[in-house]
Amino acid sequence: MACPYQVCEWRSPEDLTKLLDLELGEAGQAPAQTLQHCRDAIHYSVKTNHPHFFNQLYVGLDHYAMVGSFVTDATQPSLYTYEMAPVHCLIEKVVLEKMMEMIGWVEGGDGIFNPGGSMSNMYAMNLARFQRFPEVKEQGLSACPRLVLFTSEECHYSVAKAAAFLGIGTKNVYVVPADQRFADFHTEYGRITEYKILQGRTVPFMVSATAGTTVLGSFDPIEELADVCEEHNLWLHVDACWGGAALLSNKHKHLLKGVQRAHSVAWNPHKMLMAGQQCSAFLVRDKTGLLQRCHSACASYLFQKDKFYDISCDTGDKSIQCGRKADAFRFWLMWKALGTRELERRVDHALEMARYLTEGIKKRDGFRLLMEPEYTNVCFWYIPPSMRKIPDSPEFWQKVAPKIKERMMKTGSMMVGYQSHGINANFFRMIIISPWVSTKDMDFVLDEIHRLGADL
Amino acid sequence: MACPYQVCEWRSPEDLTKLLDLELGEAGQAPAQTLQHCRDAIHYSVKTNHPHFFNQLYVGLDHYAMVGSFVTDATQPSLYTYEMAPVHCLIEKVVLEKMMEMIGWVEGGDGIFNPGGSMSNMYAMNLARFQRFPEVKEQGLSACPRLVLFTSEECHYSVAKAAAFLGIGTKNVYVVPADQRFADFHTEYGRITEYKILQGRTVPFMVSATAGTTVLGSFDPIEELADVCEEHNLWLHVDACWGGAALLSNKHKHLLKGVQRAHSVAWNPHKMLMAGQQCSAFLVRDKTGLLQRCHSACASYLFQKDKFYDISCDTGDKSIQCGRKADAFRFWLMWKALGTRELERRVDHALEMARYLTEGIKKRDGFRLLMEPEYTNVCFWYIPPSMRKIPDSPEFWQKVAPKIKERMMKTGSMMVGYQSHGINANFFRMIIISPWVSTKDMDFVLDEIHRLGADL
Numbered sequence: 001m002a003c004p005y006q007v008c009e010w011r012s013p014e015d016l017t018k019l020l021d022l023e024l025g026e027a028g029q030a031p032a033q034t035l036q037h038c039r040d041a042i043h044y045s046v047k048t049n050h051p052h053f054f055n056q057l058y059v060g061l062d063h064y065a066m067v068g069s070f071v072t073d074a075t076q077p078s079l080y081t082y083e084m085a086p087v088h089c090l091i092e093k094v095v096l097e098k099m100m101e102m103i104g105w106v107e108g109g110d111g112i113f114n115p116g117g118s119m120s121n122m123y124a125m126n127l128a129r130f131q132r133f134p135e136v137k138e139q140g141l142s143a144c145p146r147l148v149l150f151t152s153e154e155c156h157y158s159v160a161k162a163a164a165f166l167g168i169g170t171k172n173v174y175v176v177p178a179d180q181r182f183a184d185f186h187t188e189y190g191r192i193t194e195y196k197i198l199q200g201r202t203v204p205f206m207v208s209a210t211a212g213t214t215v216l217g218s219f220d221p222i223e224e225l226a227d228v229c230e231e232h233n234l235w236l237h238v239d240a241c242w243g244g245a246a247l248l249s250n251k252h253k254h255l256l257k258g259v260q261r262a263h264s265v266a267w268n269p270h271k272m273l274m275a276g277q278q279c280s281a282f283l284v285r286d287k288t289g290l291l292q293r294c295h296s297a298c299a300s301y302l303f304q305k306d307k308f309y310d311i312s313c314d315t316g317d318k319s320i321q322c323g324r325k326a327d328a329f330r331f332w333l334m335w336k337a338l339g340t341r342e343l344e345r346r347v348d349h350a351l352e353m354a355r356y357l358t359e360g361i362k363k364r365d366g367f368r369l370l371m372e373p374e375y376t377n378v379c380f381w382y383i384p385p386s387m388r389k390i391p392d393s394p395e396f397w398q399k400v401a402p403k404i405k406e407r408m409m410k411t412g413s414m415m416v417g418y419q420s421h422g423i424n425a426n427f428f429r430m431i432i433i434s435p436w437v438s439t440k441d442m443d444f445v446l447d448e449i450h451r452l453g454a455d456l
Numbered sequence: 457m458a459c460p461y462q463v464c465e466w467r468s469p470e471d472l473t474k475l476l477d478l479e480l481g482e483a484g485q486a487p488a489q490t491l492q493h494c495r496d497a498i499h500y501s502v503k504t505n506h507p508h509f510f511n512q513l514y515v516g517l518d519h520y521a522m523v524g525s526f527v528t529d530a531t532q533p534s535l536y537t538y539e540m541a542p543v544h545c546l547i548e549k550v551v552l553e554k555m556m557e558m559i560g561w562v563e564g565g566d567g568i569f570n571p572g573g574s575m576s577n578m579y580a581m582n583l584a585r586f587q588r589f590p591e592v593k594e595q596g597l598s599a600c601p602r603l604v605l606f607t608s609e610e611c612h613y614s615v616a617k618a619a620a621f622l623g624i625g626t627k628n629v630y631v632v633p634a635d636q637r638f639a640d641f642h643t644e645y646g647r648i649t650e651y652k653i654l655q656g657r658t659v660p661f662m663v664s665a666t667a668g669t670t671v672l673g674s675f676d677p678i679e680e681l682a683d684v685c686e687e688h689n690l691w692l693h694v695d696a697c698w699g700g701a702a703l704l705s706n707k708h709k710h711l712l713k714g715v716q717r718a719h720s721v722a723w724n725p726h727k728m729l730m731a732g733q734q735c736s737a738f739l740v741r742d743k744t745g746l747l748q749r750c751h752s753a754c755a756s757y758l759f760q761k762d763k764f765y766d767i768s769c770d771t772g773d774k775s776i777q778c779g780r781k782a783d784a785f786r787f788w789l790m791w792k793a794l795g796t797r798e799l800e801r802r803v804d805h806a807l808e809m810a811r812y813l814t815e816g817i818k819k820r821d822g823f824r825l826l827m828e829p830e831y832t833n834v835c836f837w838y839i840p841p842s843m844r845k846i847p848d849s850p851e852f853w854q855k856v857a858p859k860i861k862e863r864m865m866k867t868g869s870m871m872v873g874y875q876s877h878g879i880n881a882n883f884f885r886m887i888i889i890s891p892w893v894s895t896k897d898m899d900f901v902l903d904e905i906h907r908l909g910a911d912l
Contacts (some may be wrong), residue, residue, distance in 0.1 A: 008542075010542075012543065012766075013538060013542070013546065013765065013767055013769045015543075016542055016543070016546060017546055020543065020546065020547075022546060022547065022550045022701055022788075023550070024550065024551070024554045024788070024791045024792060024796065025795055025796065026795055026796045026797050027793060027797065028792075028793055028794045028795035028797075028798055029793060029795070029877045033730060033793075034520060034523075034789065034792060034793040035794075037792060038523065038524075038527050041527055041531070041543050041544075041547075042527060042530075042531055044543045045531045045533055045541070045542070045544070046531075046533065046539075046541065046542075047531070048531065048532045048533070048534075048538055049531075049532070055540065056534065056536075056779075057541065058532070058534070058779070060531075060532050061529075061532055064490060066529060066530060067490075067494065068494075069525075069529040070526060070529065071494050071497055072499060073522060073525040073526065073529065073732065074498075074522060074732060075497070075501045075502075075503070075504065075505075076504045076505070076514070076516050076517055077501055077502065077504070078514070078730065078733060079514065080512075082811075084502055084511065084512065084863065085495070085501070085502065086464075086466075086467065086469070086472055086500055086501070086502075087472070087497050088497075088500050088501070089476065090471075090473055090476065090478060091470060091497075094478045094479070094480065095480070096625055098480045098808075104882040115571035115572075115575075115734075115777065115781075116571075116777045116778060116779050116780070117779075118775075118776060118777050118778050119571075119777065122594075122621075124777075126621055134622065136620075136625065137620045137625065137626060138620075138625050138626050138627045139627055139628075140597065140602070140603075140619070140623055140626075140627070140628050141596065141597040141598060141599075141623040141625075141626045141627025142597060142600075142601075142602040142603075142625070142627070142628075142657075144598075145598075146596070146598040147598075150911070151805055155753075156778070157753040157755040157778070158753075158776075158778055160753050161753050161776055162750065163596070164592075164593045164750075164751070165578075165621075165622065165751075165776055166621065166622060166623050167592065167596055167597040167622050167624065168597075168623065169592065169593065169594050169595045169596025169597070169598070169599070169622025170593060170594050171595055171596070172595075172596050172598075172780055176600045201598075214755075214757060215756075215757050222887075224868065225896050228849040235866045265592065270779075273737070274824075275533055276529065276532060277534060277779055278571075278779065278781055287675075294620075295617065295620070295621075296612075297613040297616050297617050298612040299616075299670075300671075300876060300877055300890070301670060301671050301873060301875040301877075301885065304858070304874070304875060304876075304882075306854075306855075306882075307858065308858065308861075308862040308865075309468060309469065310469055312466075313469045319577075320574060320621055321571065321572045321574050321575065322572060322573065322574050322613070322614055322615075323512075323514070323572050323573075323726075323733055323734065324613070325571075325672045325733055325734055328628045329497065332478075332480070332489065333493060335480045335490075336480065336484075336485060336489075336490060336493060337484055337487070337490040338484045339481055339482055339483040339484035339485070340480065340482045341482050341483065342484055342486075348871045351539065355480075356813060363909055377489055385694065390856070398762075399762070400765065401832065402760070402762045402763065405764075409539065409764075413911070418760070419756045419757040419758060419760060420756060420760075421756055421757075426760075426762075429757065442588060444715075
């Protein structure tokens, strides 16, 4: 897809500070000046909707979703109560129900939209410990044994952040090596259980699985994990923030096989489905009001008991927030406009493009695939001609990706991320999302990387 | 200010569900249908920008802020890194610095925009305990003594939610009676300290003061609390989400006297300053990188150390979120457009209107003031003629406000909140914010309450 403008127009922090007129003063200014600020902000921002933006687990947003965001920006609903946000309380409920249907919770469940996947993972952790130790809400962790949880080393970093924030501690997150894809879980669990008996004060309470990991786009084996969790009475959370969209595809939903057995699921429609940030759902299979009991504070000025309507519509006390944006509306509006079939087609298209790119990498000299992609993360190295004759020496490649990235940013031709990861030296991670990219764009990416790095 | 439309057009949840076409289907729909959904969403939403909306601690948003939100919606920046959001990383920094200047932190500090005041209060609590017990991040609370904190009974309910969420426990929040305005603090502190010595395992670590309480709009005596905190080595957090705007007014900033001595401050420009939800700053006086050390997880795919620019601009790892909206931009844009003086004038105007309304309440038959307002929360009872001859019997008044509120919602003439509070039966809480309301609107409120309730 040809595009008349660059993905970004790079300026260093020092230069951009000079270009933008940032200072806030005593006097106001003419409207023309304010418009100029808007133009500048747009001009120097990354064009996340650009067809050659492949840098993050989201790209821009769908056009209908954008219209939806203008509506909620202008009307400023806040989802404490039905009285304050009648339309949006109902819409949030419908969207959550539809997402639960996709997960396969035939009896329904509960849920809440919140500011992001990291928050959803926190909700899961808090709910899992509250369900096991309800006294934690009032007494705190000082009344509980030491709690530990399991995840894979490929999990999102928010699992560690959540453990720190919730007072559990990052060292109480037991990280199972990902190359074993949780095959080690029984061994690891045995080790912890033994430790628990020795210490008498450690209780495993949760497994946090990932459906669509951040770097590699891989999927934990949910079915096997559900078996283990049932056996050992552990809460199973599935972080499907990125991979959840595969549930919309009949062809690819097998990636999340067994997800209906999870106790909770995090799923962000602002990622693969382009619903615009922030659009992030936390879903719970429980139907007994656990979410509300865990988080409620019963503020007298919002959740009066003597209201004239059904107060079960006042969902705000399920949340750890007070004011809360109407994030579900954009997603609902685009889903209405496009229909489930078009969402499915988009997911399938993104996976097809990832497949096409993968084959291109395999065919071209100087490109090397890190692993066969399961989703739309395509991870690979580029080896410049000068290094191709050296026997496999990843340490030589370490500096290649950062250098190409620098040139990429400075020409503004595209954006693709890179990172070192475990024992693997810096490699590129392409993320494909947009329904508007074609095989030509995939070819462009490989051509452009070669163009930028051939002389290194 | 006359307005050609109602604040709300009330429909019960059942009726509204029928009116809106909520179901999500396989097929998409024609654009005209999507536009109709937008019209319906606007039509049945509460008009938070309406001059007679006085229901929450925010009203709609400023026009420049709305333009700002359209810009960020369309461009979808996410503030992990400078590379991804160059304009917005710089703008967030400038806005935080300006807010710190208003607080009086002449040496600057640190901070982060986040999804709301409840989150800011959580940040404060996490930072306070990390500063005292850095091992909590890795080891969790099981490695710490039992931590307790102090607040007043008028504090926002998010303090309790935060204590539950962070694993501290709601019972470890010691609530000082508000009528003593923290005068009791020394006694209470003495009691806890004694308890601590007895138990050997309890450590007070924080005082959470409030500048502008949710119901009454009152201000804790920050200067006195700062003395106590210094004496006992406690972190002083000031929840100024609502009252922070007074710092812009030379006439009213005395309400927050001593705020520069706080270790952290929460301040939401989306409340009194109408910057649009969510616009919520958490500010810290520390300049040693405490915020970053407390929350960092150093994700390899975002915070690479081998970047080609100054990575101190990558602020994302200070946050407990991953993707993060550009919430500061709207506020920056409106501040640029209006200037500090206009923001000050708006704050002064809101407080003048609150003063005018208070005098009106005092003059009119059947209205009774709960207390002299310190800010723009005006709390009062309406006593219908039939109850005026009964000697003071608040239990009779308990049903008046809910009934008037029901009629108010069903006519859509205005929105004002009510609650019972402590020993006080249901009373109205008027919140005045908009720079476009006049004395006529204040008169209207009292006339309308009388019109709606005179027959009760």
